[in-house]
Amino acid sequence: MPKGLIHSKEDDVCVATTDIKKGEEVLCVYLEDPSSHVIVKSLQDIPLGHKIALRDIKKGEKVLKYGRPIGVAIKDILKGEHVHIHNIKSLRWGKWSQ
Amino acid sequence: MVTIKGYIRENGNVGIRNHVLILPLDDLSNTAAIGVSKLIRGTTVIPHPYGRLQFGRDLDLFFHILAGTGSNPNVASVIVIGIEENWANKVADEIAKTGKPVEVFPIEGYGDLRTIERASRKALEFVQEASEKQRTEVDISSIAMSIKCGESDTTSGLASNPAVGVVVDKMVDQGATVMFGETSELTGAEDIVAEKMANHELREKFLKIFKEYTEVIEREGVDLLGSQPTQGNIKGGLSTIEEKALGNIQKLGHRKVNCVLDYLDQLPKERKEGTLCFVNTSSAAAEAVTLFAAKGSVIHLFTTGQGNVVGHPIIPVIKITANPKTAKLMQEHIDIDVSDLLDLKITLEEAGERIYQYMLRVINGRLTKAEVLQHDEFSPIKLYVSA
Numbered sequence: 001m002p003k004g005l006i007h008s009k010e011d012d013v014c015v016a017t018t019d020i021k022k023g024e025e026v027l028c029v030y031l032e033d034p035s036s037h038v039i040v041k042s043l044q045d046i047p048l049g050h051k052i053a054l055r056d057i058k059k060g061e062k063v064l065k066y067g068r069p070i071g072v073a074i075k076d077i078l079k080g081e082h083v084h085i086h087n088i089k090s091l092r093w094g095k096w097s098q
Numbered sequence: 099m100v101t102i103k104g105y106i107r108e109n110g111n112v113g114i115r116n117h118v119l120i121l122p123l124d125d126l127s128n129t130a131a132i133g134v135s136k137l138i139r140g141t142t143v144i145p146h147p148y149g150r151l152q153f154g155r156d157l158d159l160f161f162h163i164l165a166g167t168g169s170n171p172n173v174a175s176v177i178v179i180g181i182e183e184n185w186a187n188k189v190a191d192e193i194a195k196t197g198k199p200v201e202v203f204p205i206e207g208y209g210d211l212r213t214i215e216r217a218s219r220k221a222l223e224f225v226q227e228a229s230e231k232q233r234t235e236v237d238i239s240s241i242a243m244s245i246k247c248g249e250s251d252t253t254s255g256l257a258s259n260p261a262v263g264v265v266v267d268k269m270v271d272q273g274a275t276v277m278f279g280e281t282s283e284l285t286g287a288e289d290i291v292a293e294k295m296a297n298h299e300l301r302e303k304f305l306k307i308f309k310e311y312t313e314v315i316e317r318e319g320v321d322l323l324g325s326q327p328t329q330g331n332i333k334g335g336l337s338t339i340e341e342k343a344l345g346n347i348q349k350l351g352h353r354k355v356n357c358v359l360d361y362l363d364q365l366p367k368e369r370k371e372g373t374l375c376f377v378n379t380s381s382a383a384a385e386a387v388t389l390f391a392a393k394g395s396v397i398h399l400f401t402t403g404q405g406n407v408v409g410h411p412i413i414p415v416i417k418i419t420a421n422p423k424t425a426k427l428m429q430e431h432i433d434i435d436v437s438d439l440l441d442l443k444i445t446l447e448e449a450g451e452r453i454y455q456y457m458l459r460v461i462n463g464r465l466t467k468a469e470v471l472q473h474d475e476f477s478p479i480k481l482y483v484s485a
Contacts, residue, residue: 005440015252048253049251049403065341065344066255066345070344071340084337085337088338090338090340091338092285092286093321093326093339
């Protein structure tokens with residue numbers, strides 16, 4: 001059974017559909033084509049609903065979900081790392097908070 | 099042809115509930131209005147904190163919401179109680195245009211006790227009359243409904259919102275009216291919504307409304323980080339407003355948006371084809387549902403990730419989640435669980451059909467959990483400080 005779902009082929013993140021433990025090999029299925037999938041090793045505990053990086057993302061790079069930028073990396077993110085407010089931020093709001 | 103059983107009102111609009119409404123015009127009239135509701139079984143009272151010294155567009159919006167709520171097809175008749183008679187008449191006169199019975203009881207010159215007695219005698223009459231109204235079979239195209247998500251998380255964008263999108267397509271295809279809003283929560287996806295507009299004029303109107311909203315925020319010298327996403331959203335895995343907005347719009351389905359309503363605009367009267375309508379609303383759950391109901395929505399589909407509990411005094415709010423933890427931990431609020439979508443055990447179409455079939459039961463009379471739990475949030479949107 002998949003433990004993660006990916007909205008779009010271009011996406012940089014997989015969404016955990018169950019609580020994931022550090023070190024787990026996570027099967028992430030593409031929603032656009034459920035016959036294809038990727039497996040990513042989780043570097044941390046990832047709670048249900050949270051995102052795992054599918055590739056190494058450099059600081060300053062945009063992060064894609066739904067095939068669209070949902071934010072920018074504010075530090076380097078490793079493949080398998082938890083992607084959340086500690087390492088990405090909004091492109092639109094949040095610019096005053098730096 | 100799909101038919102539902104509804105109440106056909108005097109102006110031909112179709113409701114699915116049969117409320118006798120006790121409507122305080124202002125904050126000062128809440129006590130008398132609640133007094134009537136305690137004496138007379140079968141009345142619905144909607145207390146609220148506004149109605150004094152409002153002005154301009156804010157006052158217009160307040161009257162629009164009160165009059166719209168009284169005019170909603172889920173309401174059989176209305177008693178308006180207000181401290182000043184002329185002020186109360188303004189709202190009552192609007193409601194009277196629908197042809198439904200409406201009576202005004204002023205408090206000034208009478209006091210609460212005599213007002214409660216006079217209003218209660220009329221309410222008794224209204225309840226008995228309403229109790230004889232029958233449901234009749236009508237085409238599903240007569241339904242006006244609304245959609246919103248709240249306490250969203252990533253499961254909303256993955257599953258519950260796209261499943262609602264299936265229902266939206268189905269309802270619009272059958273000629274019904276569907277309203278959506280949440281202006282600030284479209285940020286980052288507003289260009290996708292703009293692309294969905296049926297023509298250039300609607301697109302321009304939508305983008306103007308969106309721009310105005312953003313300007314209000316910027317004028318305050320802040321941005322919405324901290325409010326958007328909310329702490330609940332963040333707990334559920336949403337990191338940015340863009341991510342939230344892209345999940346939000348999954349519930350709009352695939353039809354063109356052929357109607358754009360600013361705060362004071364009414365739903366078009368003649369709706370020959372299916373209507374998908376953007377309504378300028380705040381993203382706060384109770385405020386948005388209150389405005390949708392004031393514009394004529396008779397039923398609301400509400401998707402939630404971390405568990406929002408909102409209801410409304412006169413329209414049923416159906417709560418849907420795809421988060422298996424929320425479905426279990428907050429089961430008394432959740433009407434429909436589509437978390438099996440996350441495991442890919444069912445298709446999106448099957449989840450949509452599950453919601454659609456349940457919605458038909460609620461339309462035909464089954465109470466939602468929010469109705470049974472008496473979740474009666476009524477929150478008019480306020481634009482300015484009072485004079």
